[in-house]
Structure formats: structure tokens, C-alpha cells
Amino acid sequence: MLRITHVSASCVLLSLLAWTTAIEAQETFADAPNETAKMQAMAARIDALVQARLDREKASAAPLATDGEFIRRAYLDLVGNIPTVAQTRAYLDNDAPDKREQLIAQLLKSPAYPTHLANTWRALVLEPSDDPQRLQNEQGLQRWLRGKFSENVRYDRLVEEFLTATQGSDGPGYFYASQDLKPEMLASETSRIFLGLQLECAQCHDHPFDRWKQHDFWGLAAFFAQLERPANDNIVGLGRFDIVDRNMGEVTIPETDEVVPPAFPGSSANYASFGGTRRQQLAIWMVSRDNPYMPRRAVNWAWAHMMGRGIVHPADDMSPQNLPSHPELLNELTDYFIRSGFDLRLLLQTIAITDTYARSSEAVSDSEAPPELFARMAVKSLTPEQLYDAFLKVGLLKNDVPLMQQDGLRNQFVARLRTASKDRTFFDTGMPQALAVMNGPPVSTATSPETSGLLKALSAPFLTDEQRLNVLFLAAYSRPPNPDELKRYQEFLQQAEPDQQSAALGDVLWVLANSAEFMLNH
Template sequence: MLRIAHVPVSCAVLLLAWTMALPAQDTSTDVSSETAKMQAMAARIDELVQTRLDREKATAAPLATDGEFIRRAYLDLVGNLPTVAQTRAYLDSDAPDKRQQLIAQLIKSPAYPTHLANTWRALVLEPSDDPQRLQNEQGLQLWLRGKFSQNVRYDRLVEEFLTATQGSDGPGYFYASQDLKPELLASETSRIFLGLQLECAQCHDHPFDRWKQQDFWGLAAFFAQLERPGNDNVIGLGRFDIVDRDMGEVTIPETDQVVPPAFPGSKADYASLGGTRRQQLAIWMVSRDNPYMPRRAVNWAWAHMMGRGIVHPADDMSPQNLPSHPELLDELTDYFIRSGFDLQLLLQTIAITDTYARSSEAVSDSEAPPELFARMAVKSLTPEQLYDAFLKVGLLKTDVTMMQQDGQRIQFVARLRTASKDRTFFDTGMPQALAVMNGPPVSTATSPETSGLLKALSAPFLTDEQRLNVLFLAAYSRPPYPDELKRYQEFLQTAEPGQQSAALGDVLWVLANSAEFMLNH
């Protein structure tokens, strides 16, 4: 047995991974070779999806228009709309590989890790409309952004998350938000990193799955020795440090039966390696003994880009919930592992496929079921995306302090935060919609006195057609259709003298409150 009990856990994890013969990361510096591998995998994805479509006699949607694609890619990879200038440059380009160029550019953008951190913070933490809790989440947000900006190996990210102790700049708030309860931590970590819904086995054996009560509490035992320093309740103080004790057990509810730590579906034993229980869990998480972690990561990446997972829901990958494309999930998982758990490369590979580039419009009355991926799923914008979209099109005042902007953002996100983690499920109710349509920031920012965009469009040398083109490019990443242009030109011509800017504000209000603006399609 390899002696690594006194090696720091991050080193121990990697050493153990090597001894267990995980596929090695390709360290070749040949960029063209790596690009070729990525393109080959993208082509294989399209082939496997098309094979299933052919088998089901389903028709795939055509490729999205350039305007649809650039808007979708920006929202999915950097969380915001492209500028008018960026959209125009993309629409005017005739480069045959401009889709691949755009994706590569977005992946390298500093906005990419910020958006991924937003996405993962929402995945890790339960939704809240409490501004104080949203403020407390910023430590985890910054920690995640740092990892994604460095493109840290996904297995290393998982290991660091599971063994974190310094909460002010790490995942400590996650542990604090679960009150350090072993059963809650077991339930959430299995969902987030394994795609297993073990909580149904908490009180009794799972009625429809393989998991027994012993499996659930065996995982919970890895979290049974945690406490806050001094046992202080620091949940509201912005610092969430935790320590690992050398004592603490779990028992089956209403019994005296102590359950030792055990990995779900595995008889592996890493106790002899030493370290804390969480370190032992982290070692198993990134080893080849754990078949769940890489498949869950791949399924999350697919769901993030495509709107639904190869297994749906994306966090329920039990043996009873079969994938729609088993071979695709297997091959993508192998690709992910061989890349060195490169999450950025995985997202980039999915993004350059024709499957991702398809239109969201139905192509026939007998529409193919969503699990065939015949067309792109329509996704709602997250509250953060919607706020940034308002900012991008000039619907937010920019002449305020950074502190005021942060407070405004937190309040906005709190009002529109929803319970569902499925972006294809639209559960924003009438109160949230009215808050957007009639309250700040939209009601105050569609006037020429407060909107920077409308002020810019008031230049006398611009025609109404040019002004409308700018508004549509800003909101929809496309020029207006002929009938839209005609209708809005007629509307602007009816404006009273001196009220043209106000009429443009009305147009902007209509565009910003449309489904086309509020959805990622």
C-alpha cells in the first residue's frame, strides 16, 4: 500500500489517481492536434445524435441564424448579451469557421469564469430571496470564479470543495448553510457531484432504486466529525470556517446502530490512508472506483449547453433513470477523463457541434420529443443574466456608485430567484413579471433622460430605420424583420414633435419585455 498519510490531501489524491491508472492527460503542446481531437469529438457527438434521430424517424431543425447563435453562445458561455458592435462584426463575417472562432473567443473571456461561478453557485446552494443570504454567497462565488479562471481540473475542484476549511474565501458557506448536518451534506454532495438522489434512503431503503438506508448513512458518516471553531454560530458574519474533529458518528434513526463511513455502491476502503474522513471521501471521489463523478460532470455540461441532460433531470443519474443516448454519455465521459477532467474543453467541444447550433423552432407539427435533441431547448434567463441584459441595453442607470449597483443587483436577483434549477421550466410568476415590467429599473430607464442608449440614438443624423436597427441588435442580436421595421417606423412617425425619443423608449420597453428578450433560444 502506498504510504501517503502525511502528504497534503491534494497531493494524495493525485498520487492515488496515478496508482489506480486513471487515463493520463495528454500533455502535447501541438495546438492543431488538440483542435483536431476536439473537432473529431464534436463530429462524433453530431453523428450519435443524428443516428438516434434517424432511428426515430425524426427531423432535425435547421441551423440557427447567425443572430440566434451569437446571442445563445454569449448567454451560455459568458452569461450576457453581445454588444451591437460584436453582433454586427459576427453577422458581417463570412469566415467558414466563425462559429468555432466565436466559441474560442468566449471561452477565453474574463466573463466566462464569472458566469460559470454564477451557474455553479446556483447549483450548489438552495435558491433564496433573502438579500443577506445572497450577500453571504459571494465568498463561494469568488472561490468558484478563481477556480474556473485558472481552469483547474474538475477532479481537483471537487477535492478542494469537499475538504475546505477556510470559509471566508471558499465553500465554507455551503457547509454552514446545511448547518453542518451530516444527513444534509450527504444528500447535497451526492446530488451535486454524483448525480445520485440518496435522500429517499434516509429513513428507509429506497423503494425504486438500489440504495439502502445503510448507503445513505454510510455517506453521511464522512461528514459526522465537523464543527465550527469554538462551536460559534457565524452564519451571519460573513466567515464560515469549519474544522474536522477526530470523533463523531452517525446512527440509523430511532436505533443505536452506528454506521461507519462507506462509499455509495463501492466496497473500497481508504481508511488506511489516514487523514480526515472528508479527505478519504475526496480520494474516492476522484478515483476510478467512483464511476459517478465524471458522468455527472459530463451530464451537467450537456444540460447547461443544451437545456436538458442526456440523463434528465441532470442530477438524478440513478440506474433507474436511463440516458437518452447511452453511447454518447459513455464516449463523452471517456473524452472528459482523458482530457484531464478539463471542464472548459468539454463545454467548448459541445458548443462547436451542429447539435448545439440548431434552431429552437419546431420544424413540423409532430415535434420530436425533447430528449432527441432535434432542436435547441428554450431556456429562461437566470436573474443574473436578466439583470446584466438590462444593463447591456441601457435599462439600468450607470451613474451610481459600485455599492449602489451591487445592492441593486442583489435586490433584483432576490425578487426573481426561483425554486427550479431546470431552466426550461418557467416558474416566474406574475409578481416577478410585474416587478420587471412596471418597476425599476425598466420603468425609469426607458425614458431619454435616464437611458444612455436612447440618448445616443437622439443624434439628428440618424434615421428611424438606423435607430430601430440598433435597438433590435441590442435586444435580439438581429435586425428587425421587414414587417417589424414597417410597424415600428409607422409608430415613430406618429410621435408628437419633440417626443421622438420618448417613442423610442416605448419601443425599447416593448422589446425588453418580450419573450424573445427574456429567453435564451
């Protein structure tokens, strides 16, 4: 194998590997007529594999979701917020047979898509914090991620750049600083994030239930053993987190003097043959086509993001002992991802146009199929950030508040609504969260006739109660009210005094905004 001994040469090799992978991907996809046909063929294959498992289990799939359910779901999953009334009406009135595909393509071109993905990945990479300084420092990583997703940078290149970051306020430097540059912490987190491996249990002893040994953990940690902050680094308060790769520094097994050399987990590849700094050596192995973990973890994350749970569950525990529910699906989707040139946006788009993703979340029988069969869409709670933004959207609130104050209000709301679980299908909210939604801003602001732009617009005298209720339901639920709902709320509005009509509409909006249907992605 070619031996490269200079850092600059190692960077060249990283670029060469990515370029070679792109050429191979193009050659492999040359048989398909175009990208759309390839995507549609893969989507059909996904549906076939999921249905085959349902047939084997003698389980019934749920019917397709209604148009209102689908547009709301797609908006929340791909751009992080609910659609407007106008957007919902346009979709409901669209009779095109491929309108689902049109919607998904439109959302993925929206500037809100990279912003939402950056929010999602920042939460994946960093532990949540309520500290104002930490929240400010996280914005550098947020901007960096948004830039990469906006450009649709190849996923393998994103991983490589993340692992080899050295300096700058806009980048992953804060991730390294948040882990105090400790090799064991960086090994644990990077293996979880990018490989889907939970190696931390092997830190103090061999893993009791998995293949990983103590030397596997510390061999990975050794790739981060030569990092330090610059000696003259006195600008931490300005949000810069520069990193220097030294040519010295080792790790030892705890409570021993045994030095552990760098080693790739589950691989016998010789790290030294790659050349460059240790982190560059790790990056070369991480993004190589024969890495068995990185692309599968990315595919499993994308599936979990769209479907509520991974093909391997939990999505960041892809141990050989934790078997996938659909092995063939995971293998074929991973191969598709690699051959597409590690195109994360295309991967999300492919999953989003499947019938599997478009299924209703309602149970179809008393003997409900287990969630790992994906017979129906999982019900997911909105993240605190999504819920805050949905309140702003449903109330058509003007952003007259200064930006810094907006961020403060948002951060305060998010902190109160944050829960311990990262599983969006697990609901562990309690009284503090309920009170924050029922009584605090932005809910009160969104449902007050004095501040809600939506309620002010509905005060026009030429509108009927039925038209007003129709708008409220479209704004909150992306669907019109059913006959029973329409009758019940019409009667409520008719009981209000003439000068209390706006307040009564605000009460209706408050009820809708505090309902499970509003606060869940279904």
C-alpha cells in the same frame, strides 16, 4: 493496497492521484495531432450519435440557427449576458467558415466566462436566499469558484478542494455552514451536486424505487460525522466559516443505536485504506478514475447547461434506474472528459461547436420530436440575474449608482423574479414577475430617454428611423428587424410629434424588452 495513516500523507496521495491522471490523459491523447483536432473530432462524433438516434426515430433535425440567434445564445450560455450591437455586427459581417468556433473560443477567454460559471455553480450548490447577510456570506464561495474557473483548474481537483475545505472566508466553508455541519444534509447535497445521486430518499428507509439502501445513505453521511466549528470561532459575522476535522464522531440509523461506518455508495472499496481524515478519504474515492459517478455527473451537467436538458434528465438524478437518452454519447463524452484531464472549459467548448448546439429552436414539423432527441435547441428562460444584466446592457445604463446600492437593486429584482423550478425550460412565472419586468427598475430606467444611454445615442439628428430601429433590434434581439416589423415601427415613429421622438423610441425599446424573444434564450 498502500495504507496511509497521516493527514499530510493523504494530501500527498490526492496530489499524486491527480498528477497520475494528468499523465495518463496526456498519453491517451498522444495519438491526436493537437487539441483542436481532438475537439473537432469529438464534436463530429457528438453530432453523428445524435443524428443516428434521430434516424432511428425517423425524426427530422431542425436547421441551423441564424447567426443572430447563435451569437445571442452563445453569449448567454457562456458569459451570461447578451452581446452589444458592435459585437453582433462584427459577427454578422464575419464571413469566415469557422466563425462559430472563433466566437466560442473568444467567449471562453473572456473574464465574464468564469464570473458566469461561478454564478451558475453558486446557484447549484446553495439554496436561494433573500436574506442580505446570507447573500453577503455567499460572496466568499462566489470568489472562490470564480478563481477556480478563471484558472481552469481540473474539475477533479476542484471537487477535491471543495470536499476537504477547512478554513477561510473565500471558499466552500459557507456551504458547510449553510448545512449546519449536519452529516445527513451534507451527504444529501454532495451526492446530488458531484455524483448526481438522489440518496435522501434512503435516509429513513430503503429507497422504494432505486437500489439505494438506508445503510448507503448513512454510510456516506459518516464521512461528514467528525466536523465541527472551532471552539473559539466568534467571527461568523465577518464571513469566515472555519471547519475542524476531529478524530471522533459517528452516525447511527435513526431511532436505533446501530453505528454505521463510512462506506462509498455503490462501492466495496475500503475507506480506511486511504488514510487521512474522513473527508479526505471521500475525496480520494470521489476523484479516482474508476469512480463511476463523478465524471458522468460533470458531463451531464455541462450538456444540460448548454442544451437545456441533460442526457440524463433531470441532470442531478443519475440513478441507475433513470436511463440516459443517448447511452453511447454519455459514455464517449465522459471518456473524452477524463482523457482530457477533467478539463471543464474544453468540455463546454466541444459541446458549443457542435451542429447539435447550433440548431434552431423552432419546430420543423407538426409532429415534433420529443425533447430528449435534441432535434432542436431547447428554449430556456433567462435567469433573473441574466435578465437584470440584459436590461442594463440593452439600455447602455451607466453605473453611477454606488456599488452597494447596485447590489441591493439587483438582489431585489432577482428575488422578485425567482421561481420555484430550477429547470430553465419550465416557465412558472406569474403576475408578480410580469409586473416587476413591466413597471419596475431596471426596465423603466433602460427604456427612459432621460436615463438610457442607448436612446440618448440614437437621438442624433443624422440618423434615420430605419437606422434607429435597426440598432434597437440588434441591441435587444441580436438581429435586424424583418420587413413587417420595420414597416410597423416606422409607422409608429412617424405618428409621434417631433418633440416626442425620443419617447416613442423608448416605447419601442420597452416593447422589445418585454417580449418573449428578449426574455428567452433560444
